[in-house]
Amino acid sequence: MSAFEDLGLCPELIVAADVAGFTLPTPIQSEAIPLCLTGGDVLASAETGSGKTFAFGAPVLQLTRETMMVERERERGGTWTRGTTTTSEAVETLGTRARLSANARSATCATDYASGRTQSRSMTSWGGVRGRYGIDPRREGETVGKVMFEAEVTDDGLARFGFSSRFGALDGLGADAHSYGYGGTGKKSHNKSFEDYGEKFKKGDVVGCLLDIEGGVVSFTKNGKSLGDAFRLSEQSAKSDGLFPAVCLKNAECVVRFVEEDFKHAPPEGYVGFGSLNSRDAVDGDDPASAEARSKSGVRIPRALILEPARELAEQTHEFFVNFASEFRDPAIVPGLFIGGVKEGPQHALLREGVDIVTGTPIRVLELVQNGKLDLSAIRYFVLDEADRLLDTGNQATILKLFERMPKLAASATERLQVMLFSATLHSPEIRELAGFLTVNATWVDLKGKDAVPETVHHALVLVDPTTQDVDALEPKVLTDRAHSLASTLDGDDALSESIKRLKPHILRGIIDAHEMDQCMIFCRTNFDCDNLEKFLNESGGGKRFRGADVGGVEGKYSCCVLGGARNMDERRRNLQAFKNGDVRFLICTDVAARGIDIKNLPYVINMTLPDKSEDYIHRIGRVGRADTMGLAISIVAAKNERVWYCTKKGYKPWFDPKPDDVKLMSEGGHTIWYNEPKLLKDIEKRLGSTVAPLGPNYALPDSFGVQDKDAYGKARDEKPNEETNEHLLAYAPHVRALAALETKVQSSFWELKRKFAACESME
Numbered sequence: 001m002s003a004f005e006d007l008g009l010c011p012e013l014i015v016a017a018d019v020a021g022f023t024l025p026t027p028i029q030s031e032a033i034p035l036c037l038t039g040g041d042v043l044a045s046a047e048t049g050s051g052k053t054f055a056f057g058a059p060v061l062q063l064t065r066e067t068m069m070v071e072r073e074r075e076r077g078g079t080w081t082r083g084t085t086t087t088s089e090a091v092e093t094l095g096t097r098a099r100l101s102a103n104a105r106s107a108t109c110a111t112d113y114a115s116g117r118t119q120s121r122s123m124t125s126w127g128g129v130r131g132r133y134g135i136d137p138r139r140e141g142e143t144v145g146k147v148m149f150e151a152e153v154t155d156d157g158l159a160r161f162g163f164s165s166r167f168g169a170l171d172g173l174g175a176d177a178h179s180y181g182y183g184g185t186g187k188k189s190h191n192k193s194f195e196d197y198g199e200k201f202k203k204g205d206v207v208g209c210l211l212d213i214e215g216g217v218v219s220f221t222k223n224g225k226s227l228g229d230a231f232r233l234s235e236q237s238a239k240s241d242g243l244f245p246a247v248c249l250k251n252a253e254c255v256v257r258f259v260e261e262d263f264k265h266a267p268p269e270g271y272v273g274f275g276s277l278n279s280r281d282a283v284d285g286d287d288p289a290s291a292e293a294r295s296k297s298g299v300r301i302p303r304a305l306i307l308e309p310a311r312e313l314a315e316q317t318h319e320f321f322v323n324f325a326s327e328f329r330d331p332a333i334v335p336g337l338f339i340g341g342v343k344e345g346p347q348h349a350l351l352r353e354g355v356d357i358v359t360g361t362p363i364r365v366l367e368l369v370q371n372g373k374l375d376l377s378a379i380r381y382f383v384l385d386e387a388d389r390l391l392d393t394g395n396q397a398t399i400l401k402l403f404e405r406m407p408k409l410a411a412s413a414t415e416r417l418q419v420m421l422f423s424a425t426l427h428s429p430e431i432r433e434l435a436g437f438l439t440v441n442a443t444w445v446d447l448k449g450k451d452a453v454p455e456t457v458h459h460a461l462v463l464v465d466p467t468t469q470d471v472d473a474l475e476p477k478v479l480t481d482r483a484h485s486l487a488s489t490l491d492g493d494d495a496l497s498e499s500i501k502r503l504k505p506h507i508l509r510g511i512i513d514a515h516e517m518d519q520c521m522i523f524c525r526t527n528f529d530c531d532n533l534e535k536f537l538n539e540s541g542g543g544k545r546f547r548g549a550d551v552g553g554v555e556g557k558y559s560c561c562v563l564g565g566a567r568n569m570d571e572r573r574r575n576l577q578a579f580k581n582g583d584v585r586f587l588i589c590t591d592v593a594a595r596g597i598d599i600k601n602l603p604y605v606i607n608m609t610l611p612d613k614s615e616d617y618i619h620r621i622g623r624v625g626r627a628d629t630m631g632l633a634i635s636i637v638a639a640k641n642e643r644v645w646y647c648t649k650k651g652y653k654p655w656f657d658p659k660p661d662d663v664k665l666m667s668e669g670g671h672t673i674w675y676n677e678p679k680l681l682k683d684i685e686k687r688l689g690s691t692v693a694p695l696g697p698n699y700a701l702p703d704s705f706g707v708q709d710k711d712a713y714g715k716a717r718d719e720k721p722n723e724e725t726n727e728h729l730l731a732y733a734p735h736v737r738a739l740a741a742l743e744t745k746v747q748s749s750f751w752e753l754k755r756k757f758a759a760c761e762s763m764e
């Protein structure tokens, strides 16, 4: 039995791990994989480069496959409970089973399912909930064609009632093309168009919401009085796989009724309550399985969603899924990548063909959902990778919107949405708050305690004191960020600041030469700094390609390219690949590349400036020292303050053509700040609880690194256990084996119980 098998992984994944060259699970994999496989929510934090992608990716693959298998088995066994396709199914009316949905509900909405009372107490935002059962407008030859529900307004506040497909925004009924609403202000709304309709309604009024599927008409009543036709269903709605009752509230409350006997007013002629629908006509919006059944035959529907904070990272994780899924057959698993910065068309086509695992960046994923292209109604596994970064980049609202659209419980109610949060830094209050909201009794796997740098990463600094150098003598000249370009003469702090800018690239070159670096990621603060450094290295003997000393002498010695947010996706992809292939030696990047990017055996990282957030330091230097390979990270730190650009006005880029007011400090109405690296260094050291060692003369490594061999970086750590370690290992071995056996036993009995439970359930 391999160590991966001990974790409960299936044979396909064990083969895939073997092919990838993984011999033993890393500590985070040993801890997190069994937890993820047992179905609970997990928050996992471990060092950079410790194999977190496999720690969540392997369980996601295995669980996705299991979900697909279980559904296939249910289908074969004829116990598959779905609305429209199983002919052997007993046909009965929904009755009180027609109620509000447990899944399609905004976070701000509280709902009592028995009474149909629902309220949203936010004063600032709308919250909505849909009915659990809807009606499929595509079905033919059925008995019920006109259906309605009642909503009684039971408090002051704003209320809107109507119908929505599963793609409609819960918090914006009538604001998109997927829903139709009638509001208390006497307006009807669809696809962002609000028009006068009917009458105003308020507390005490009862609104009847009527859907005539055959005629394709939505209409409303107020206290039993018809208000006339409000909408004709759009072609898109008529082709949707279900239209559901929907309410949307802002600091308001209502009671929703679906069963005719409970109605305050008799239904207009020909209409019945949703409770009178029979199970063949009804669409169960809470049943992910039925979502698959309703989709065109054979088309896949996503089971897992993985969100990444950056496009490159999403591509990398998607690549992991493609590689590891290739071992799965019958059913095969199809991963899909959905990121911004590229055309949507091919992504739409991919979704039409069907994918099982979606990896993407939050905004693009939400756009696809809102456009009705991506259906989250069958998602069972939701992963936030680099979760803290996802929040930093302002994605919280997007994440919550996506979460709202996922079913929290599967049809059986024994299986629920599983949420997993992973990062190297997961300790912020914001993350805890988000985790508290998204997860239920989550298990923490915290392999870090406090932030630490992996043992395989050596990190050091070079302090730059501009008062000790003759900057004017340095060649080639450095293009700076123009923060001082308007002054005819510079003095005091500004003169030192300009010297720092002109000095640092030369120090970079000195470090590269001293360590004979041939592969290094160089982090800059801004995209503009990246552009300037690229020009400097090119002038120093760079170029787009390294041709090697044998063919071109020093040509390409500083060959480089840029990976930053200002470059388009194609160029970013090309440049990253060129760096990975060794076609260029230096990858100049912004913090876009600080997280997760995995470049095998990367030996060096250099920080041109320290990042302004100390956790980003940990992520940046974590690009080296991955998977037990040694790496060196060097930060070039200014001993004095540097005036740098800081522009909060979106899209405004004063550095291209600065005006006198632009270069003033922000506190004086301009767009610059004093960047205080000594202070940032202190913050980093405080976070790590240790100091960062300086390099010696000629950038020599400190003795404390114990590195004799200059080429040690980029190579596997030399692990020769000494005799003492061996003794320890031998003493512990039997206990470890006993524990492993116990864990296997526990997992086997868990699966046995789960299988029995599923068998009982399918017999019911």
Ligand SMILES: Nc1ncnc2c1ncn2[C@@H]1O[C@H](COP(=O)(O)OP(=O)(O)OP(=O)(O)O)[C@@H](O)[C@H]1O
Binding pocket: 020, 021, 022, 023, 024, 025, 026, 029, 046, 047, 048, 049, 050, 051, 052, 053, 054, 423, 424, 595, 596, 597, 598, 600, 622, 623, 626, 627
């Ligand atoms: N069990 C293993 N044995 C050997 N190598 C592994 C193992 N698991 C993962 N790796 C390799 O380790 C490297 C780092 O893995 P990964 O990118 O998942 O790290 P991470 O923890 O997500 O890092 P970060 O926090 O920087 O995102 C990858 O090259 C991966 O292929």
